Amino acid sequence: xxxxxxxxxxxxxxxxxxxxxxxxxxxxxxxxxxxxxxxxxxxxxxxxxxxxxxxxxxxxxxxxxxxxxxxxxxxxxxxxxxxxxxxxxxxxxxxxxxxxxxxxxxxxxxxxxxxxxxxxxxxxxxxxxxxxxxxxxxxxxxxxxxxxxxxxxxxxxxxxxxxxxxxxxxxxxxxxxxxxxxxxxxxxxxxxxxxxxxxxxxxxxxxxxxxxxxxxxxxxxxxxxxxxxxxxxxxxxxxxxxxxxxxxxxxxxxxxxxxxxxxxxxxxxxxxxxxxxxxxxxxxxxxxxxxxxxxxxxxxxxxxxxxxxxxxxxxxxxxxxxxxxxxxxxxxxxxxxxxxxxxxxxxxxxxxxxxxxxxxxxxxxxxxxxxxxxxxxxxxxxxxxxxxxxxxxxxxxxxxxxxxxxxxxxxxxxxxxxxxxxxxxxxxxxxxxxxxxxxxxxxxxxxxxxxxxxxxxxxxxxxxxxxxxxxxxxxxxxxxxxxxxxxxxxxxxxxxxxxxxxxxxxxxxxxxxxxxxxxxxxxxxxx
Amino acid sequence: xxxxxxxxxxxxxxxxxxxxxxxxxxxxxxxxxxxxxxxxxxxxxxxxxxxxxxxxxxxxxxxxxxxxxxxxxxxxxxxxxxxxxxxxxxxxxxxxxxxxxxxxxxxxxxxxxxxxxxxxxxxxxxxxxxxxxxxxxxxxxxxxxxxxxxxxxxxxxxxxxxxxxxxxxxxxxxxxxxxxxxxxxxxxxxxxxxxxxxxxxxxxxxxxxxxxxx
Numbered sequence: 001x002x003x004x005x006x007x008x009x010x011x012x013x014x015x016x017x018x019x020x021x022x023x024x025x026x027x028x029x030x031x032x033x034x035x036x037x038x039x040x041x042x043x044x045x046x047x048x049x050x051x052x053x054x055x056x057x058x059x060x061x062x063x064x065x066x067x068x069x070x071x072x073x074x075x076x077x078x079x080x081x082x083x084x085x086x087x088x089x090x091x092x093x094x095x096x097x098x099x100x101x102x103x104x105x106x107x108x109x110x111x112x113x114x115x116x117x118x119x120x121x122x123x124x125x126x127x128x129x130x131x132x133x134x135x136x137x138x139x140x141x142x143x144x145x146x147x148x149x150x151x152x153x154x155x156x157x158x159x160x161x162x163x164x165x166x167x168x169x170x171x172x173x174x175x176x177x178x179x180x181x182x183x184x185x186x187x188x189x190x191x192x193x194x195x196x197x198x199x200x201x202x203x204x205x206x207x208x209x210x211x212x213x214x215x216x217x218x219x220x221x222x223x224x225x226x227x228x229x230x231x232x233x234x235x236x237x238x239x240x241x242x243x244x245x246x247x248x249x250x251x252x253x254x255x256x257x258x259x260x261x262x263x264x265x266x267x268x269x270x271x272x273x274x275x276x277x278x279x280x281x282x283x284x285x286x287x288x289x290x291x292x293x294x295x296x297x298x299x300x301x302x303x304x305x306x307x308x309x310x311x312x313x314x315x316x317x318x319x320x321x322x323x324x325x326x327x328x329x330x331x332x333x334x335x336x337x338x339x340x341x342x343x344x345x346x347x348x349x350x351x352x353x354x355x356x357x358x359x360x361x362x363x364x365x366x367x368x369x370x371x372x373x374x375x376x377x378x379x380x381x382x383x384x385x386x387x388x389x390x391x392x393x394x395x396x397x398x399x400x401x402x403x404x405x406x407x408x409x410x411x412x413x414x415x416x417x418x419x420x421x422x423x424x425x426x427x428x429x430x431x432x433x434x435x436x437x438x439x440x441x442x443x444x445x446x447x448x449x450x451x452x453x454x455x456x457x458x459x460x461x462x463x464x465x466x467x468x469x470x471x472x473x474x475x476x477x478x479x480x481x482x483x484x485x486x487x488x489x490x491x492x493x494x495x496x497x498x499x500x501x502x503x504x505x506x507x508x509x510x511x512x513x514x515x516x517x518x519x520x521x522x523x524x525x526x527x
Numbered sequence: 528x529x530x531x532x533x534x535x536x537x538x539x540x541x542x543x544x545x546x547x548x549x550x551x552x553x554x555x556x557x558x559x560x561x562x563x564x565x566x567x568x569x570x571x572x573x574x575x576x577x578x579x580x581x582x583x584x585x586x587x588x589x590x591x592x593x594x595x596x597x598x599x600x601x602x603x604x605x606x607x608x609x610x611x612x613x614x615x616x617x618x619x620x621x622x623x624x625x626x627x628x629x630x631x632x633x634x635x636x637x638x639x640x641x642x643x644x645x646x647x648x649x650x651x652x653x654x655x656x657x658x659x660x661x662x663x664x665x666x667x668x669x670x671x672x673x674x675x676x677x678x679x680x681x682x683x684x685x686x687x688x689x690x691x692x693x694x695x696x697x698x699x700x701x702x703x704x705x706x707x708x709x710x711x712x713x714x715x716x717x718x719x720x721x722x723x724x725x726x727x728x729x730x731x732x733x734x735x736x737x738x739x740x741x
Contacts, residue, residue, distance in 0.1 A: 054694070069576070072574055072694075142654045143620060143667070143671060144671060147674040154675075158620045158675075161619065161620060161621040165621060175615075177575075200547075201547045204548055
């Protein structure tokens, strides 16, 4: 394991390479590599250098607003935040058990969200690297290159995105900023027209998803040992699972397994997350490092997201995705698959599952119904009562609402405390990118150790760092996207700080070499 | 902003049912009428809760309110829409489907640098990819459209200068002033779309744009 690359013994003697900032969501990010005189990597870190401020944004707001306002946290998966907050609010109003129609509308919306998010990642972000290779010309290694060389694939990517967006629009009434879910249920019923609209095209969606799985399988297997070992790190895994062990994206118990597949905990109530998971702070990053409490901070880091979910579940309850899962699981020979590039494969299996699940829901008579909101069964915020009727063992302590959901990138935790007037006094969110913090760090260290050490730095080599991070699909872009921000700079400096070389990727993707002059950077080995 | 803005801007017009999986470009001739689309599309990009990043959504909201109250932006006895408003957190590949069949597209976005109060620039296709972002640049979106359909509708970027972009921050006074200036420019542009305003085109939006073209 490359854990030793987290902190070098004598950073002051090393050259520093910084890739910054990655983008903007859970703060700005950068990658720093410290190299010795023989270009051996001695330290590699993924930093988050700006505090995000979720809690400040949420505190003081009436809890009923939460499902709406939290969508502003993220432009890529607003539906995930929306539904996690709604689930937390269900607890606050004591309406944990929703009506059949409300639960199905929420699930349908969630499947649409995961489908469109996974389609975006594979077809737009990942496919250029996977189809053309990590060292392809950057002018070609992009979505337009995919359209040129693989027009049918690109077309399907765009249309799968559109289909998922339409599912969300039908459920919420809007493409963005919708308010489908409210505390205790949903706001809007679906009708047969909605069903017909979405049902008319679900056949090709399933077919394309299945073919995408086959393509990714072929890419991975063709990659041979390199695909198996690129950025591969043995990680614990965490995800929700259904009571019968099936893949579950909306609601279930927590399951964690170690790298060998041995169960750490299983079907744990999601309301107990704070006793199962703890968070560590490290001085060089604003992003916390969550870990499984029972294993401690050094051994307890874990991976969430598609690979964790597919590894963790016992089966998938839709037939084509289940067949794909069995095929995938054979790769691990009885153990969890750990290859970072296999995350893409797992992601597409989930995309296929979402397509099949949407088809099934569209045929479910309970999807249509007027019973949309359930009243609370005990307690009421505003009356001074402290009984909120939450069923989980860990949260029924008063005005506490915890909602956990499997977002596209992994398990998402929303935890709110409210006062007697229903105003949020405390909020704690663990987003999936934070859960994957250590796993991403481990993966870039693996790449640094295996691919970069001993080589001169080039754009293709540094792109491999990006490829490793990109496999996790970190949500680092959804904050602001104002024009003129987000350059990606790679700086090579001597231990004393003298800049030797600098490459820069501008916000528009242009990549060029900066003229080096009498400038300097701090040889910040401890940053 | 959201789907309601779209509905309000297009008035009563409702496009005929197309498959959600239809990517075929509309015929060049009378394409607007065939697919029921307004010839001018304005896309407001941004997160309303991240300080000056709200510029795009706010401008769209203001313009939508003006169009609703004034009746501008439509023509003919059936109120055929002339302008459509579309909100987005960020540009994505599927937005090419919103671009097709337009005579003009304006993307409104906050800018962290560049001229004050705003700049308008023609967007030319450029496929380059920014690192790991979950969004397309306007130039990349144009490139995707060009590759899929063989051409690009006239596409412009209205970049309005902002200052602060943190979560929960209010709009800065500087951004508010810049927003007012950009709103006046867009108002003139939309007013110039009306059939009886054709003769005034040179006095309206086009003249307002010229000094700030990037």
